[in-house]
Amino acid sequence: MPPGEPLLRPDWVVNNLDVIGERLAEHLGMTATAVGVGFVISFVLALLIRRRRALHATVVGAAGILYAIPSLALFAFLIPFSGISFVTAEIALVSYTLLILVRNILLGLDSVPSDVLEAADGMGYTSRQRLWRVELPIALPIIVAGLRIATVTTIGLVTVTSLIGQGGLGYLIVVAGINAFFPTAIYVGALLSVALAVAADALLLAVQRRLTPWSAARGETS
Amino acid sequence: MTLIEELGAWLADPAHWTGPDGLLTRLLEHIALSGACLAMAVAIALPIGLWIGHTGRGAAAVIRAANIGQALPTLGVIGIILPLTANIEPYGFDLIPSIVALVALAIPPIVTNTYAGLRQVDPEAIEAGRGMGMRELQLLGLVEVPLALPSVLAGLRISAVQVVATATLAAVLGAGGLGRLIIDGIAQQDDAQLFIGALLVAILAIATELSFAGLQRLAISPGVRGRRAVRESAADA
Numbered sequence: 001m002p003p004g005e006p007l008l009r010p011d012w013v014v015n016n017l018d019v020i021g022e023r024l025a026e027h028l029g030m031t032a033t034a035v036g037v038g039f040v041i042s043f044v045l046a047l048l049i050r051r052r053r054a055l056h057a058t059v060v061g062a063a064g065i066l067y068a069i070p071s072l073a074l075f076a077f078l079i080p081f082s083g084i085s086f087v088t089a090e091i092a093l094v095s096y097t098l099l100i101l102v103r104n105i106l107l108g109l110d111s112v113p114s115d116v117l118e119a120a121d122g123m124g125y126t127s128r129q130r131l132w133r134v135e136l137p138i139a140l141p142i143i144v145a146g147l148r149i150a151t152v153t154t155i156g157l158v159t160v161t162s163l164i165g166q167g168g169l170g171y172l173i174v175v176a177g178i179n180a181f182f183p184t185a186i187y188v189g190a191l192l193s194v195a196l197a198v199a200a201d202a203l204l205l206a207v208q209r210r211l212t213p214w215s216a217a218r219g220e221t222s
Numbered sequence: 223m224t225l226i227e228e229l230g231a232w233l234a235d236p237a238h239w240t241g242p243d244g245l246l247t248r249l250l251e252h253i254a255l256s257g258a259c260l261a262m263a264v265a266i267a268l269p270i271g272l273w274i275g276h277t278g279r280g281a282a283a284v285i286r287a288a289n290i291g292q293a294l295p296t297l298g299v300i301g302i303i304l305p306l307t308a309n310i311e312p313y314g315f316d317l318i319p320s321i322v323a324l325v326a327l328a329i330p331p332i333v334t335n336t337y338a339g340l341r342q343v344d345p346e347a348i349e350a351g352r353g354m355g356m357r358e359l360q361l362l363g364l365v366e367v368p369l370a371l372p373s374v375l376a377g378l379r380i381s382a383v384q385v386v387a388t389a390t391l392a393a394v395l396g397a398g399g400l401g402r403l404i405i406d407g408i409a410q411q412d413d414a415q416l417f418i419g420a421l422l423v424a425i426l427a428i429a430t431e432l433s434f435a436g437l438q439r440l441a442i443s444p445g446v447r448g449r450r451a452v453r454e455s456a457a458d459a
Contacts, residue, residue, distance in 0.1 A: 007305050055258065068431060069424045070387035076404045076420035080225050080413045156295030164408065173301040174394065183305035190298035197293045 002181055009184045020172065020188055025198065027168025030158045040099030045098070046105035051149055056106075063099035071096070071160050079164065089161040096157060097150040104146025108139030110178050141215045144208035148201050157195045159189070169193040225413060242401070249422060250299035251398035256389045256430075260382055263328030265295055270375075271336025275370070276362050281337060288330035295389050299323040304395065320392035327388055328381035334375025340369030373441055381435035386430045390423050399427070 013020070049055045066074075074092040082088045112135050120134045132139075136143075160172030167174065172189030178183060223231070238244055274281040303319035310318065343366050351365040367374070393401030400423045407416025 003309065004408075005305075026266065065428075068316060068387075068427055070390050070420075070427055072390045072401060072404050073387075073423040073427075074356075075422075076407065076416040078332050084408070122449075152293045155296075156293070159295045159297040160391070163405065170297060174295055177301055177396065178269035178304060186301040186305060191299070193298050194293070197295070201293070204371070207314040 005183060007183045008187055009074055012184045013188060015131065020050070021093065021193070022198070023167075023169050023171055023189070026166075026190060027155070027158050027170075027193065030086075030089065030161070030166065030168055031151065031200075034093035034154050034158075035097055035147065037090070038094045038101055038150060039147065041094065042098055042101035042105055045102050046109065049102070049106060050109060050199075053194060058154045059102060060099070065097040067099040071157050072163060075164050084165045086166055088164060089158075089166045093154055093157055093161070100144050100153070104149075105132045105139070105143050107116060108142035108146075109135055111142055112138045137212065140212050144204055146202045151200050151204060152197045155200060159193055163205055168195070225417065228414040232412075237416050238415075245400075245403065245418065245422060248398060248400050248419075249426070251402075252389055252400045252423070252426065254387070255320070255392060255397070255399055256382075259324035260320075260328055260378075260385050261388070262422070263325045263332060263381060263385075264378070266325070267332035267381075268336060268374075271333040271374075272340065272362060272367070274333075275337040275340025276358070276366065278341075285334060285337065288333045290327060292330045294326065296323050296327055296391055297394070299326055300391065300395065316369040316396040317392070319395060320389070324389060324392075328385050331384070332374075332377040335380070336370065336374045338339055339373025339377075340366050340411055342373065344371045344410040360418060372438065374439045375434070375438040375441060379431065379438065382434050383431050384392060384428055387423070387427045 045059050049059055069077075071092060074095065077090060078088040082091065097108045116134060117130065117140065120130045125134065158166075159173060160166050161167045162170030162174040163212055169189040169192050173193075177184075177186030177189060225338045232238055240246055270284060273279075290395040300319045300323045304315070305320045307318045307322075309315075319412050328457055347365055347369060348361060351361045363383050390398050390401035390404065403419025403422070404416045405453065407413065421453050
């Protein structure tokens, strides 16, 4: 760092609000894409596992191995195939959401009491109706808990994608900040990414409380 | 050249193995950095976890802080520390920010799992110990810790794997370790180098996971072994 360079230059922040806003939007977009795609894949996988329990060990084992691979390493594995690109970043980001999401969707669906299922069957629900009208609403708090962990993790990992030319706020930290010896950009990127993680977590929790007012009353979530 | 041929050519060069920038040096740097950070994290986190687990005092605040700590992006922490230490010679720029970030990353799982382990100890076992005239430290060392050991070691295992995986990022600031191969590979568009680096980090992370799982099995007394280890960190609950 150049001697005498202040940690934060307010004038730079004010003059570069458009750049900061763009990176913030990029960060949000990459996170939403990864968690969204990850959720759809996880949901399908979880339903398949519920139909054929034998798949459980295979799917969770494979997701666990993906999860254990360090993020920079996973990006690096993909570069020879999909290059230094948005797609490489997203494949890795989606991979990391699978373990958390599949596990929590299954935990949520398994948490539905069997007498509730029997009642639904007794009322003549088809299995699809039972899934959408009974099981998913009851499973929602646990599923959203998984979404919260996946989202917060992804927001952190998006910063790492700055090393392969993407990065959202990570671009401010690494390219505009560390590489250019410019503390202001580092702080703006780092603080915004932390704030984004905290805000996303709180937002998802609020949405879940809104959707399942009964669970908050019983103190099921925290 | 296909990737396989590139990998073969890269590995055929002895300088890539044993040179000062060779992969053996990088591997040792990676293990040394991870080991040192894990040791520092244990030295900080274990006493905190034992204290809040044994006394119950301040537990809620500490666990909340640990959960927030777990949400911090490591690259963000490295960035926040860097300007503060950059002018400290000799390691302020390339090493200290990564060490701080890795220690901070490793602390929460150890604290939360140690706490959860101690809280799960059957209160009757503690009562029995107290009835036998044990002092607080004896209770902790002879009753609570042995019974909580599966959970304590589970926390250590989570931290160790995360540190090994994340130590890759130390290379961003120019430190060594296996991340060097990946970062340099990206910069030099050398697919073989970055692929080898990625492969070694992944193997090291999985090897760490397996060796801590082995340690867990060895260190747990047969009487306790029947109990299910709490492998998930408290934050996941």
